[in-house]
Amino acid sequence: MRIGFLGLGRMGSGMAASLLAAKHAVIVYNRSREKATPLAERGATVAGRITEVTDADAVITMLADDDAVDSVVFGKDHLLAALPAGRTHIAMSTISVALSERLTQAHRQAKQNYVAAPVFGRPEAAAAAKLFVVAAGAPAAVSRCRPIFDALGQRTFVVGETPATANIVKLSGNFLIGAVIEGLSEAIALVRKNGVDARQYLDLLTSTLFVAPVYKTYGGLIVEGRHEDAGFGAALGLKDIRLALAAADASRVPMPLASLLRDQLLTIVAQGGEALDWSALGRLAAKNAGL
Amino acid sequence: MRIGFLGLGRMGSGMAASLLAAKHAVIVYNRSREKATPLAERGATVAGRITEVTDADAVITMLADDDAVDSVVFGKDHLLAALPAGRTHIAMSTISVALSERLTQAHRQAKQNYVAAPVFGRPEAAAAAKLFVVAAGAPAAVSRCRPIFDALGQRTFVVGETPATANIVKLSGNFLIGAVIEGLSEAIALVRKNGVDARQYLDLLTSTLFVAPVYKTYGGLIVEGRHEDAGFGAALGLKDIRLALAAADASRVPMPLASLLRDQLLTIVAQGGEALDWSALGRLAAKNAGL
Amino acid sequence: MRIGFLGLGRMGSGMAASLLAAKHAVIVYNRSREKATPLAERGATVAGRITEVTDADAVITMLADDDAVDSVVFGKDHLLAALPAGRTHIAMSTISVALSERLTQAHRQAKQNYVAAPVFGRPEAAAAAKLFVVAAGAPAAVSRCRPIFDALGQRTFVVGETPATANIVKLSGNFLIGAVIEGLSEAIALVRKNGVDARQYLDLLTSTLFVAPVYKTYGGLIVEGRHEDAGFGAALGLKDIRLALAAADASRVPMPLASLLRDQLLTIVAQGGEALDWSALGRLAAKNAGL
């Protein structure tokens, strides 16, 4: 297939490379153009402006946040006007339910297809085509995107025909990761303050009840107090919890654990930890315990 | 070895059976004597009073709560007085750090050994000798208990020389399970209210990020709304979170997520759900969302 | 002065009447025109469309929420275009900090004045000209509004030159009222469940430590379980706490008590209590305690 790709950050670069590896034709665009160079070397066409990527079967956006997607789609020189009728916009970054609903409506009016397909996985998984794709949209449109999803991930879950459904699932998943981190943060502070070796404790947890990798990954970062090299920053985590809470508010679902996560991440960011990994929740719990 | 065993509830019965299966000599005692019958058929000696179980290398207590252990050990006709010097009391039920510390001191004064060895696992795991044992105590004493732990579980973790350390680890583990349940409860309420199929959602979670069995077990109960058959009751869950918070308070560790769990479980119990499984946190989250 | 007045709800009607009583010339507009009739009888001019109220020294908006103000100011047939340069828009309803900032900028560009002047007080106080006015804006503009504020309230507080400052103060004040209600709700549930007479308890509180009328008013509603006749609805309360949290998020201030209020109010609304007074927090606390 011929695929336009907008957004070559840590996730997007790996994903575009995976598409190329699967022999798709890829036209990439990024505001800072030098990020496109490694992909050009692997065969990508580099577009000089957003509207050049629309000469494609589908255009993927993998941009930082709502504002970036909003401006690319609705801003001047915009995707919405440039994309021919019948083509598909696949929004793969983590965006709000509200924006996904606006995109659904706008693309429908423009007789274009819109598929929401956020992904689970960190940059390493993106580069290795090991993402999990959560897709939602009109069945025919989703079906046509299958080869793309197959090239990007190890498995695709279609969760509904309403695109925003996929965004809800993605946001709830990030909330659950946040809950794991906060739980581990408090538990590790407790056992450390009671003289238990934190590393041995984590080994016990992850070889018995909590074998999921997310416990190993984040537990390890907390035990080592290693939060400076942000795989997923506190500010990003805060953004996603905020979006989960906004969706919960709009659909009237109280989520007190999400509120707690919001307050703790906001504390980290307010105290200057914006650039820390969101596992810095562990540092906050330790600090609050006087450790 | 010759082992005294006090407390033949759902966990204790399976554990005593595992000891017999491993060819240990077991003397059991239970307040309501009929629970001892199936074990007698497998070769256990049935004691008529608590003090008769003390003619053993070690005596295991697997009793409901602090009060039960307190009364058995310190009450009239009590273990503390009856147990010969040099023998070992292994406290395997989930008790408070404070009681474990009192036991440490009392047994030391009586020149007996005391090992705290709470377990992870539900009744099925107890019956199948698949528990995880978390042990702490004087190395020599713990070492002598090894054959017992090997007969009961699939793996033993020695977490320190201070017995109460094992209780902290056990309580923190139950807290982490509670955190999983609350997280799933809120996430499932959110996605259900947004039109996502909850069963499919759970499959997605447990085949990607959250492969640990605890997610499958409790997620399944929440999705099905099946809380009547309590594997682990809300009142017990509340008790354990209360003990975790007491230990946290004593060692000055704020645990806001544990506080949240406490308040939610207390709501369930206050509204008459004492006998429900603690996965009823899912029902509470649904009800609070108007589902 | 000649004053345009938009929004004749329970608060606005009383305020417009106070302005007439103070001999100001008042041109009123309301979507449902019949609400203007009683004011016409007292001497108000009734405008047939929004733009007719702009032939005035100042135009007051006292509308339900952000959306209403947004649509009146920025919508088609809008205040922003119709208001002559040099005139003043006084936004007196409770709006978001973000909207107040947008208004600041838009009116500045249009060479109009903008003063934020939200008020404290319930409808009775509005009708009796007993409101407290919290004003912020350019000193000269605020100064010219003085006769208006004097006609509406018993006292005016000027809190800064940045209009949004007044909105922050207003939102934080509503948050503090919400905190009083939640505190009383929990305390009253506790004492009732322990056999204390709730009415006598409230008398004790309000004649000793908590003499502020807000304790008497809301405590009385909670004790009587009288939440059907909403002086200030749960949905409005939720909206204001949401705006307080949005302002707190934007300025990076964790407010866990506000988060708690949000979750409790959201529960009330999700369970169908949208139209109840926000003192229904008391009913929720009682229900959660099994009362």
Added chain:
Amino acid sequence: MRIGFLGLGRMGSGMAASLLAAKHAVIVYNRSREKATPLAERGATVAGRITEVTDADAVITMLADDDAVDSVVFGKDHLLAALPAGRTHIAMSTISVALSERLTQAHRQAKQNYVAAPVFGRPEAAAAAKLFVVAAGAPAAVSRCRPIFDALGQRTFVVGETPATANIVKLSGNFLIGAVIEGLSEAIALVRKNGVDARQYLDLLTSTLFVAPVYKTYGGLIVEGRHEDAGFGAALGLKDIRLALAAADASRVPMPLASLLRDQLLTIVAQGGEALDWSALGRLAAKNAGL
């Protein structure tokens, strides 16, 4: 009347002086005897041991915490044994509901009277006989204590015949004060970070909606960041919130705002602020906001 008085801390010294001023005969006892000297100068008899104070119509305990009362009443050389039948123990310090229930039972068995009569007021109010007394117990016993209460406070509230009722009321009152402090702490952090003058803001609050002295007192301490001179220490506040939560737990009343207070006070204490006034909640809120 002839009154025994145990506990000459900041509160107790003022109270004993008030009793002397009202012409009661007072026998005082304090562990560190020098605290009795000023009272001896005003006419108090100084007892050398606890049991000497029991030659009185009533004995008041005004001791630091549960442990102190427990040890004085039930310990060796104890009040329970020394107090003649028919005499009255008035427990006036803030103790747990559980201890008050134990005292009720023990004194009944010893055919003594027991009245719980905790007080509201800071040391200045104790010295000025301006306390509020909250009493509960058998009507005849309470009635006989009236002259004592009249000498100590400006008003007495009899809240029931079950002594522990008075303790519930006292604990819930301290919880409500804590709620005020936390509310103010968050609100002040919010407005400060948005450029509002905190002192002016507090004046606005306390001259409009929140005229109760508790807002002025604690708001002032927060605005000035003056927490070193503890009128009521964070550790004491934590103790009282803990007791309120214990009573709430025992009677199955979820109190999420009390849980929040517990976690915040625990953070202060864990970080070394044990000796700070509990208004240090304001410092914590400011710190968490990066101020």
